[in-house]
Amino acid sequence: MLINPQEIQQVANEVMNMLHEEEIEIFNEFYDAVVAKDIEKIDELFKVVLFDVEDHFKTEEDMMEQNKYGYFQVHKSDHDTMREKLNKFHKRWEILKGPTELQGFLEKDFKSWLKLHISKWDTEMALHLSGGN
């Protein structure tokens, strides 16, 4: 398991909490395949991961736009940074098929990024949507 769901902060919006729960589940499954160096499973799950991340980010961005949220750009640019990293690692995976590199990225970069992003930007956004600020 990469991320224990209890490590992730709940935000004041149930749609977002559901997106996060789903994402953690998929990343945990992906991580297990990476640790097991199961090349076929990683091939398959990497696509699911990319699709799920895009769904998560795009849904939040649409919600921010609809609500004319002031921190839209800075929140989106934090999503974009992770989109670029995931795409870069996917391209490298397609060529190198190196699970060790992926494992390092998930443990040292993605996990802390997700926790921080949710506790900072998603928390602030959810408060705004619920009329809290």
Ligand SMILES: [Fe+2]
């Ligand atoms: Fe989020």
Ligand SMILES: [Fe+2]
């Ligand atoms: Fe976000």
